Amino acid sequence: MIAYIKGVVGELSPTEAVIEAAGVGYQLAISLNTFAALQGKETAKVYVKEVIREDAHDLFGFFSKEERTLFEALTSVNGIGGATARMVLSAFAPAELAEVIQSEQTAMLKSVKGIGPKAAARIVLDLKDKIGTLLSNGTIDVAPSAGGGIATADKERAEEAISALSTLGFQPAAVRKVVAAILKEEPGLDVQQIIKRGLKEIK
Structure with missing residues (x-):
């Protein structure tokens, strides 16, 4: 299992990053939050979640452990795959998403492409208590994430x-x-x- 990759930012787009480490380029699917955080960086440490299926072996990259934790939580919800979880994490910073789920703002979740009323309700139902635990033990910080502000x-x-x-x-x-x-x-x-x-x- 890959915990993180630390190396040169070889390629970067709003949906993908290639991090080169020890001569190997790792192609990672990323959220817009991670894209913003990686902008302008020559090297980076990117946390990784491997998603292995019969027909694919995907690597998702995250600038923070918090984002990876939320990705893992989202994909534990029935019907939420990696691509949809990444869309949710592109729409909200980790602290924002935690607040949305904690305060049961299903309308906000439904604004994300691929999330319908039933999926939004499942996310809140399945994750509200889990997010509360992550907030209380400090796994998720309530402070806004870096990289998202506009001067x-x-x-x-x-x-x-x-x-x-x-x-x-x-x-x-x-x-x-x-x-x-x-x-x-x-x-x-x-x-x-x-x-x-x-x-x-x-x-």
Whole structure:
């Protein structure tokens, strides 16, 4: 079992990262939170969860242990696979997701692509107590995760770009993560530039 991979960030996109360690490039499926955290880094330590099925051997990568813990919790819910869990983790930072589940905000969960009313209810029912335990023992920190903020100077343009991209049919939560990552990498971009970058990077 692979616990983590520490090495060079060889390739990076909003959905995948390739981390090179000891001459081997490991292709990892990642969330938008991890994408934002890895932006601009030449080397990184990425926590890993292996998902092995008869027809596939997938590696999911996470910038924090908290995110990996929540991924494991989500995939323990009947009907929630790795791809859907990654979508949920792209929509919410770990602390945000813990709060959503704890406060039974099924409407927020239903806003994530692939999560219907029944799945949202199952997530809350199955994980509320588990998340409470993880919060109380410090496994999940209530502090916001790193990498998601938008600088005050960029906020007005960011909101315009988020609104425009959301109107085009992209999930608002996913759009916000990508726009934050874009402006972290290149502060000061105008609205049109943010939208053009966003169209290329949002999956």
